[in-house]
Amino acid sequence: MKKISYSGVLFISLLLFTVFIFCGTAFAETSSYYGGITPSQGCMVCHSDKDLEANGRSLxxxxxxxxxxxxxxxxxxxxxxxxxxxxxxxxxxxxxxxxxxxxxxxxxxxxxxxxxxxxxxxxxxxxxxxxxxxxxxxxxxxxKSLKNEETKEDFWASADEVCGKCHEDYWENYGDYYHGQAYKVGFKKAPTCWECHGYHNILSKDNPNSLISDANLYKTCEECHPGSNKAFADAYGPSIHELQEGFKTNIILKWLRGLFSWFPW
Structure with a gap:
């Protein structure tokens, strides 16, 4: 009888181990209580039911x-x-x-x-x-992936849903002529909320690292307004959200708004 070499045993062991791992992974991905379908498909046995709900919430x-x-x-x-x-x-x-x-x-x-x-x-x-x-x-x-241009455009137009649903006052007050009003009528060069406030790294204005802090606002403005300086940002920045407040409190502005109601204030 021929002796099996050490290298032969090692090879067979590695082969069996690989087969075991592959089969175990395949089984984990396909087995379920519903007969060999994927776990996600198993979930859909119940969650494809349009009437499924819990605590008043659709599932x-x-x-x-x-x-x-x-x-x-x-x-x-x-x-x-x-x-x-x-x-x-x-x-x-x-x-x-x-x-x-x-x-x-x-x-x-x-x-x-x-x-x-x-x-x-x-x-x-x-x-x-x-x-x-x-x-x-x-x-x-x-x-949807934001690499898709259509999806990207839809997301750009969704600031009222993305931000406005929680920040209603800020959304209502985002109304200066060149930014807020322009965005709300669909002008593509007007900024969304996140283009000024940031995306995932949004910080309070009081935080010195915030994109809209007193120290950084002009740099944020400069993204769209080359040559912007602190004086420019300090002078115009407050009107981006506070212009609408002026229409509520200033009698003359209130009168002008009523007189020229057709104008997109």
């Missing part, structure tokens, strides 16, 4: 729309941490939608590092349910 997911989203290949459980497709679902730690909204950090680490130090991020991570999470701005199951 319906449009599977086709989800598959066409930028996360179409991401398993439900990668965002909804702690959930399995066993029924009933095990008790998950934390508020389920909040947990899912903040699960973005596991894949989008660079963005999360900016967000966690922002005004929104600090408040959300301290447990404030009314502070903006990733999903509050980007959406949840049907997120």
């Amino acid at each position: 319906y997911i449009d599977e086709a729309a989800y598959k066409n989203s930028v996360h179409g290949n991401v398993l439900c459980s990668e965002c909804h941490l702690g959930f399995t497709i066993s029924l009933p679902h095990p008790e998950a730690k934390g508020e389920p939608l909040r947990v899912a909204a903040l699960a973005c950090k596991d894949c989008h680490k660079d963005v999360y590092n900016e967000y966690k130090n922002s005004t929104h991020g600090k408040a959300a991570l301290m447990g404030r349910a009314d502070s903006a999470s990733c999903a509050d701005c980007h959406g949840a199951h049907y997120i």
Whole structure:
């Protein structure tokens, strides 16, 4: 009988190990309580029901729309941490939608590092349910890639939904002729809220690192207005949001607004 060499044993062991890992991964991806379908498909057994709800909140997911989203290949459980497709679902730690909204950090680490130090991020991570999470701005199951020009244009036009739904006063007061009014009538060169305030790194105006702090505002203006200086920013900056307040409190402005109601103040 021939002796099996040490290298032969090692080769066979590695081969069996590779087969085991491959089969185990394939099984994990396809097995479920619903007979060999993927975990996400398993979720859709229930969540494709348009009448499914809990605590007055719809739990319906449009599977086709989800598959066409930028996360179409991401398993439900990668965002909804702690959930399995066993029924009933095990008790998950934390508020389920909040947990899912903040699960973005596991894949989008660079963005999360900016967000966690922002005004929104600090408040959300301290447990404030009314502070903006990733999903509050980007959406949840049907997120489209901003590399697509049509999606990019739609997102540009959505500042009232992205920011205005929480910051109603600021949205209403975003009304100077060259910025707010121009944006609201669809002028493409007018800035959205995030073009001045920042994206994931939004900070309070009182923070010296904020894009709209007294020290940095002119640099932010300079992005669109080359040659902008501090005097320019200090003089015009306040009118971007406060012009509308003037129409409420100044009798003459109020009269002019009424007289020229056709003008897009």
